[in-house]
Amino acid sequence: MLMKQATQRYTALRRSIVEVMSKSSTPLTIGDLLRKLPKVPQSSLYRNLAVLEQAGVAVRVKTSGDTGRYELSERLAGHHHHLVCSRCGSMKDIVVPSSVEKRLDDSLHALAKSEGYVMQHHRLDVVGVCKKCR
Amino acid sequence: MLMKQATQRYTALRRSIVEVMSKSSTPLTIGDLLRKLPKVPQSSLYRNLAVLEQAGVAVRVKTSGDTGRYELSERLAGHHHHLVCSRCGSMKDIVVPSSVEKRLDDSLHALAKSEGYVMQHHRLDVVGVCKKCR
DNA sequence: TTCGGTGCAAAGGGTTTGCATTCAC
DNA sequence: GTGAATGCAAACCCTTTGCACCGAA
Numbered sequence: 010m011l012m013k014q015a016t017q018r019y020t021a022l023r024r025s026i027v028e029v030m031s032k033s034s035t036p037l038t039i040g041d042l043l044r045k046l047p048k049v050p051q052s053s054l055y056r057n058l059a060v061l062e063q064a065g066v067a068v069r070v071k072t073s074g075d076t077g078r079y080e081l082s083e084r085l086a087g088h089h090h091h092l093v094c095s096r097c098g099s100m101k102d103i104v105v106p107s108s109v110e111k112r113l114d115d116s117l118h119a120l121a122k123s124e125g126y127v128m129q130h131h132r133l134d135v136v137g138v139c140k141k142c143r
Numbered sequence: 144m145l146m147k148q149a150t151q152r153y154t155a156l157r158r159s160i161v162e163v164m165s166k167s168s169t170p171l172t173i174g175d176l177l178r179k180l181p182k183v184p185q186s187s188l189y190r191n192l193a194v195l196e197q198a199g200v201a202v203r204v205k206t207s208g209d210t211g212r213y214e215l216s217e218r219l220a221g222h223h224h225h226l227v228c229s230r231c232g233s234m235k236d237i238v239v240p241s242s243v244e245k246r247l248d249d250s251l252h253a254l255a256k257s258e259g260y261v262m263q264h265h266r267l268d269v270v271g272v273c274k275k276c277r
Numbered sequence: 278t279t280c281g282g283t284g285c286a287a288a289g290g291g292t293t294t295g296c297a298t299t300c301a302c
Numbered sequence: 303g304t305g306a307a308t309g310c311a312a313a314c315c316c317t318t319t320g321c322a323c324c325g326a327a
Contacts, residue, residue, distance in 0.1 A: 018301065018306065039291080050309055055292060057307090071205050072266075076291065092260055101258060109250045116243045117269045124235060126226055126271035133267050135251045137260035152281065152326075173316080184284055189317060191282090210316065 022049065023057050027066060027081070035100045036070040036080035036091070072100065072134055083130075090133040096142035103135065156183065157191050161200060161215070169234045170204040170214035170225070206234065206268055217264075224267040230276035237269065 029045045030037060037045075042054055058079055061067035066085065070078040072093055078100070080086065088110070092101040105113075114131065121128035163179045164171060171179075176188055192213055195201035200219065204212040206227055212234070214220065222244070226235040239247075248265065255262035 020301080020307065022308085051291090052293075052310075053308055056294095059293095060307095092255060092258055094260070095263060101260075103254055103258065105247075105254065106250060109247060113239075113243060113247055116240060120237055120239065121226055121269050121271045124226055124237065125274040126228065126235075126269070127277065128269055128271040129229060131267060131269050133265060135255050135260070135262055135265050137255045137262040140259040143261065154282065154326090156283085185316090186285080186318080187283060193318095194282095 020057075022046075022053060023061060026054070026057055026061065030067065030079065030081050031085075033080070034102050036078040038076050038078050040076065042079070070100075071132075090135065092135045092137065094139035094142055095136050096138055099139060099141075101139075105133070156180075156187060157195060160188070160191055160195065164201065164213065164215050165219075167214070168236050170212040172210050172212050174210060176213070204234075205266075224269065226269045226271065228273035228276055229270050230272055233273055233275075235273075239267070 025046060026042065029042060033041075039051070039054065042058075043049065043051065046054070058067060058069070058077075062069060062079075065082055067079050068082045070080055070091070072078070072091060075098075083089070086102075087104075089102045089104050092103050093099075117131050118128050159180060160176065163176060167175075173185070173188065176192075177183065177185065180188065192201060192203070192211075196203060196213075199216055201213050202216045204214055204225070206212070206225060209232075214236075217223070220236075221238075223236045223238050226237050227233070251265055252262050
């Protein structure tokens with residue numbers, strides 16, 4: 010599968026990282042991952058996340074300024090976006106109606122082309138205030 | 144104006160930071176800013192960017208993992224999004240047709256509400272490959 | 278005179294790396 | 303057996319902070 014073609018090994022640790030991510034409905038911070046994977050040294054976590062990212066298995070989510078967040082790539086988790094609380098920084102996956110997605114995507118493709126870019130994909134974050142923070 | 148109501152001074156340095164940002168059609172990295180503002184110590188730049196951000200004048204853009212990027216807030220620069228090159232990381236401002244924006248925004252408002260969030264705004268990045276990187 | 282702003286240098290904190298050891302193929 | 307993976311600790315790098323001095327109201 011994905012790991013094979015990247016000439017990397019799918020070790021027990023990598024397997025467990027993927028498993029933890031697949032059970033979460035939100036991108037996880039390094040802290041979250043360390044908490045859910047006791048006894049894993051930070052360096053191993055970072056290194057393996059980098060490997061998983063290169064292999065196209067995981068993605069680093071850029072929305073939170075402070076610490077890194079990771080989730081499974083869309084190839085594995087499906088296309089989705091994030092709802093982000095501007096107060097506490099918590100995130101939640103959301104799926105936008107495909108009709109809206111399509112129209113947006115068409116529009117963005119054209120825009121990118123007119124600027125001399127070849128579009129690959131889009132990222133969308135919805136920023137708001139969650140229930141707890143109100 | 145914005146600085147006044149934040150009980151902060153609109154000093155020469157702050158003025159020049161804002162001026163540099165207003166002349167750019169892309170968010171600027173700390174490095175960019177230091178280059179365009181010679182002799183300004185990093186610490187002063189960082190401190191002033193923080194002040195400008197608090198005052199609602201500038202915004203820290205989250206898309207690049209490595210170093211911070213800043214641009215004028217939408218209140219000053221207008222609503223727009225970013226075209227990002229996945230190879231070199233360069234960014235460019237883009238404006239999406241308002242009809243598409245509206246439909247998207249309506250849809251996102253509803254989605255956020257159904258998840259228990261009060262939506263504030265959305266962020267959208269178009270990721271692709273720029274002319275130079277192809 | 279007072280309080281914010283500035284500069285320099287040092288401290289912080291998340292992330293990365295060097296190196297010797299262990300493990301998977 | 304060989305090259306990748308792992309752990310620990312040290313190094314990195316961007317960013318923040320302490321502190322003394324300067325400047326505007």
